[in-house]
Amino acid sequence: MKTTINLDIPSLLQGYRSGELTPAMVVAHLRERAAEFADRNVWIHLASEETLSVYLERLQQASPDDLPLYGIPFAVKDNIDVAGMPTTAACEAFRYHPEQHAVVVEALVSAGAIPLGKTNLDQFATGLVGTRSPEPWGPCHNSINPAYISGGSSSGSAVATAxxxxxxxxxxxxxxxxxxxxxxxxxxxxxxxxxxxSVRGVVPACQSLDCVSIFARSASQAQTILTVASARDDGDPWQRPLPVGHRPLPGNFRFAVPKDDQLDFDGDEGARDLFGESIRQLESLGGEAVTVNFQPFLDAARLLYEGPWVAERYLATSPLIQEQPETLLEVTRNIISQGANGSAADAFSARYRLQALKREADQVWEQVDVVLTPTTPTIYTLDQLEQEPVARNSRLGTYTNFMNLLDYSAVAVPSGFLANGLPLGCTMFAPAFQDEGLLALASRLHPLATTTVGALEDPLRSPVLEPSEGTIDVLVCGAHLSGLPLNHQLTGRNAILTETTETAPCYRMYLLAGGPPLRPGMIRDEDGISLPVEIWRVPADQFGSFVAGIPAPLGIGKVELADGRWVPGFICEPIGLAGAEEITHLGGWRGFLASR
Structure with missing residues (x-):
């Protein structure tokens, strides 16, 4: 399926800068394209030309150099508010007209993005199939083969992107x-x-577990959107501050996979093969697969709908259920109505059970850096789903339902295509606030599985991300080198070795007086040489305690590398050279140790 305009964010920005494209041209093209796919039931509300003109006029006063998402068109699931467009959550009786954007939409619009409309969904975000949307909208169809389900509940958002x-x-x-x-x-x-x-301006499903998600053409574009969308909102009681430091993902990372008898593909051997290929691809990127007991995760997943959290869905929709129950789909009403029957004792009992399961599940992080699972067991046709609508919907949540209950970050990545031409994906997850690390790994895994984007012929462009958010790179040249006596001061702080390199040709090294342990002092001197060094990536919240332990006359300053970069690293005060022995000619600290 061809498009005449490549919608990759970098491609659009380049077109705007060159004058080849304008936001008005792109919007006009996409409105025409939307009409071509009316039968997929993507939109609940497509913005009018008059509505869109407000966004276009604003952009005439700016440029791509001013706004990171200048003229980038996006869609919004219709349980997230966009000012000037109705919010329905796929229930006509619930329709209202917000006067303000949801906070996350406001952040994107402020960065120059253009909301084209509100997309279809499983009613009140209750379902994983994309078919639980009543007339006049109807089920959203898969972007690649309309005989198959699109997945839900964010069906229209995914299909619009694809x-x-x-x-x-x-x-x-x-x-x-x-x-x-x-x-x-x-x-x-x-x-x-x-x-x-922020979830302010989002129709709640389960307030304590809801989060806004991002559908993107590549991991790097998802990262761009995440950065812009992560606007602080003091009015949202559910938003959490970003931690100062992040544990970096090592190059020789370990990833968990469930035991074979805990994997469910609903009899789809093609899906099993695709997951096996995802495992091999992660191994090719330096990962080591570790088989783990997945039962605590599966048990936590069952709590979501079998436990008291359904009561949160009931709280969000109770006026309609009590006063106009006929306005909800029967399947939606039946699921949500169960939330009226719980007790406070049930809620606390489930919290106790969840806490025990989380303690058990979190033990996996002592063995691995990431967990890999299928995203779903398989994919169903619309006819197959109609035969078993509840059971098959539930089955699709096998590997997803536990994620927010256990407070993990996650990214779904394409795994390739089945023999029937339909795609499936795998999911990588990690502890909370490892979003950037997961996206960096996804940027390397994604192009191993597919060369195209969504249902299009557009080539996949997935530049490799190097996550540095919440970390500080530190150059070491002596006893902190890998395998040497003080290296534990780095590894004990979850630092990882990212690079073995050399300084610019303007440094000298001296053996300082004192010890043990023996320590070198490196100083900048225009008559110096290039010296071998290592770069270690340290979580930012661990950097202060690391620096505090460095004895005089050593300290941390900026060191120039052979390629011209400047990085924080060990330097020596000139006073420390009193009584020191120059060892520059030995070619670095390891050369000195070898000479002994």
């Missing part, structure tokens, strides 16, 4: 709604850490 109707889209993800549709439409689906993005 069909090239927008550059990216917002969904929500309480139980998998931002990952399942990504898997079924060959996209990146980011479920950020719970509380990272």
């Amino acid at each position: 069909l090239g109707l927008v550059s990216f889209a917002l969904g929500t993800d309480t139980a998998g709604s931002g990952r399942v549709p990504a898997a079924f439409n060959n996209l990146i689906g980011l479920k950020p850490t719970l509380g990272r993005l």
Whole structure:
């Protein structure tokens, strides 16, 4: 499926800068394209030309150099408010007209993005199939084969991105709604850490578990959107502050996979093969697979709908259920109505059970850096789903329902295509606030599985991300080198070795007086040489305690590398050279140790 305009964010910005494109041209093209796919039931509300003119006029006073998302078209799931467009949550009786954008939408619009409209969803975000939307909207169809389900509940957002109707889209993800549709439409689906993005202006499903998700064409574009969308909102009681430091992902990372008898593919051997290929691809990127007991995760997943959290869905919709129950789909009403029957004792009992399961599940992080699972067991046709609508919907949440309950970050990544031409995906997850690290790994895994974007022929462009958010790179040249006596001061702070390199040719090294341990002092001197060094990436919240332990006359300053970069690293005060022995000619600290 071809598009005449490549909607990659960098491609559009380049077109705007060159004058080849204008936002008005792109919007006009996409409105025409939306009409071509009316039968997919993507939109609940497509913005009018008059509504869009407000955004276009604002951009005439700015440029791509001013705004990071200048003229980038996006779609918004219709349980997230956009000022000037109705919010329905796929229930006509619930329709209202917000006067303000949701905070996350406001952040994107302020960065220059253009909301083209509101997308279809499983009613009140209750479902993982994309078919639980009543008339006049109806079920949203898969972007690649309309005989198959699109996945839900953020169905329209995924399909709009996959069909090239927008550059990216917002969904929500309480139980998998931002990952399942990504898997079924060959996209990146980011479920950020719970509380990272503001949910003010989002129709609640389960307030304590809701988060806004991102559908993107690549991991790097998801990262761009996440950065802009992570606006602080003091009015959102559910938002959490970003931590100062992040544990970096090592190059020789370890990733967990469930035991074979705990993997469910619903009899789909092609899906099993695709997951096996994802394992091999991660191994080719330096990962080591570790088989773990997945039962605590599966047990936690069952709590979401079998436990008292359904009561949160009931609280969000109780006026309609009590006064106009006929306005909800029967399946939606039946699920949500169960939330009226719980007790406070049930809620506390479930919290105790969840806490025990989290303690057990979190033990996996003592063995691995990332967990890899399928995103779903398989994909179903619309006819198959109609035969078993509840059971098959539930099955799709096998690997997704536990994620927010256990407070993990996750990203769904395409795994390739089945023999029937439909895509599936895998999911990588990690502890909270590891979003950037997961996206960096996804940027390397994604192009190993597919060369195209969504349902399009557009070539996948997935530049490798190097996550440095919440970390500080430190150059070491002596006893902190890997394998040497003080290296534990780095590894004990979860630092990782990122690079072995050399300084610029203007440094000298001296053996300082004192010890043990023996220590070198490195100084800058225009008559010096290039010296071998290592770069270690340290979590930012561990950097202060590391520096505090450095004895005089050593300290941390800026050191120039052979390629011209400047990085924080060990330097020596000139006073420390009193009584020191120059060892520059030995070619660095390891050369000195070898000479002894």
